[in-house]
Amino acid sequence: MGRITLEKLTKSYGSVEILHGIDLDIQDGEFVVFVGPSGCGKSTLLRQIAGLDKPTSGELKINGKLVNDVPAADRGLAMVFQSYALYPHMSVRQNLAFGLENARMPKAEIDSRIAEAARMLEIGDYLDRRPGQLSGGQRQRVAIGRAIVRNPTAFLLDEPLSNLDAELRISMRAELSALHQRLKTTMIYVTHDQIEAMTLANRIVVLRKGNIEQVGTPLELYNRPANRFVAGFIGAPSMNFLPGSILAVNLVDTVVTVLGEETLAVPRPAETAEAGEKITVGVRPQHIRLAGPGEDCIGAKVTLVEALGAETVVHARVSTGELLLAVLAGQHALSAGEDIRLTFDAKDLHLFGGDGLRIAGT
């Protein structure tokens, strides 16, 4: 069992409040990813859960039990640190055994747990080496191994892949995912990399400036971001935002005009907006395509073309000066300075009100 509940959790350092009342319910066996730009409080939040810091106010419960005053060691959690934090003067085996010895576990049990973890993570060959003699990927495995042998209620992972090179990061990501499938233990994972968040998470928690912006499955966040921040943060390259306004709100759709050039009927009726309201229209680069002849479109001038083979990334400037990014499937013979006509489907538009929130109903 590894259910973790946060209620109105706040944390201040001196007079500076870092977390402003976090409410979150993490189910047993869930893989939850905290994502957000640096300084958003995601690591601070993880440290509160770990017990390395004490929340200023609010409640933190593990399996329904209030643990605000329970020391880190007694919360039954295991943490993997960004720098791995392996004890440099101990061998890998001693690193794995340290926590178990402190828990006064019998020697035979310790040995069998280390053997099990070593088999699972394929670190058996270097159990007697020191961390300094291992490569980055090997250290990463040892750090995860140190958490696994503890058999914790939940794993806390603080940007565990950020020190690895790109290739290793992708393979470790897959291994972590497989590990979660096998262990079925609650995992809380902190990252600033939205791709890691998308690939690993059952649920993503997007944080900004100490507040939760949105909680949801990766696709919910991608398909229906709750506000401009989440819309811009999730998905790569990030979403284009263009000025627009609402022309009419009907029973089945919302008619909007983008840049005053293209008029589309978004097939979802807005609940809170009225005709004439200025809005921001978001459209993902992948949803933009070249307009066919006679099709309603937005005119733009190409500033840069990145031909990646399978797709072509086009940077273009629209008449009002906004930069627009389009990811076109396949290869296109475009060059900088060329005038192009871009369009998109009404169903793919995201409408945000003046307050940055998604317009309800759309």
Added chain:
Amino acid sequence: MAGVVSFLTRRRGGDRWHWTDVATWVWLIGGLLIIFGPAVWLVLSSFKTPAALSAFPPSILPYVTQEVQVEGFDKPLPLYEVTLPDGTTAQMAEKRRVGVIAQMIDPKNPGEVVKVNIKDRKPVEMVEFATSNYTEPFLQFDFLRYLWNSVFVTVMATIITLIVNSMAAFALSKYKFKGRDLILLVIVGTLMVPLGVITVPLYSIISTLGLFNNLWGVILPTVATPTGVFLLRQYMLTIPDELIDAARMDKASEWQIYWRIVLPLSAPALAVLAIFSVVWRWNDFLWPLIVLSRSTAYTLQVGLNVYAGQLNVQWHYILAMTVVTMIPVVLVFVFLQRFITRGIATSGLK
């Protein structure tokens, strides 16, 4: 060998001497003489007889005047190279000397006495090591007891210094509490208080505690050193906090964090402090002299003081015993210095 020669004769100016080559050699040789010269002088002089020590001009090597056993004399006589009035030279023994005239005899023919002006003769000298400077103190002087006292004081004081100072440094570097910086400031501030100022109050404390004439009276006042606390604290600041967080997650108690994580990782700094502490305690003179007045409790440095009387200083014994007291410090340094450079604290992190 050829490599060494070409290395030593390498010059900045190619074939010609550049002024920096000259400066470098002058600097290196001068430094060698200044640093190593006194040590060489000490070791060589410790083998000199009292007469050779007071000879003028002083010599580097321990020379002694050769002596010869002559029939009819109880003691051996000193041998001289004499220039005889006829211009020839001969080796003769001195029988007696009156003013500037010495009565010389030929060791093979002791009956015939030749009177020679002392300007016309030169002592026959040879290098000889007066090992009695070393052996006699061991017999007369209670060397082994003093050595034991010194070793006890040094070892105990160093162990306690390391433990106490590292605990203070751990708290000051890894815990956040109110007044932490003030405490550090006060500790470092005590560096500015010289021993002379606190000698009298320290003496009354030791005396009240009944530690007068007790080796613990020498050990205890010296164990908490601001230098040590500061040195260790600065080093411990470089140990990443994540390691300590990891240990906390691993159910380690604060004592275990200190003992099993922080202390092993501070080994290089501890080695430095251990060397300092050994040298300080071993060479300490003033404070042991104040506390210890019974000769059975003397440390070596205080014990050596008995050779420096008010009227007569037995330099040959002092020098010899100084060499003996230097040996342990040198050995400790040779043994521990390789730990200093070994920085292991960061090797487990990226």
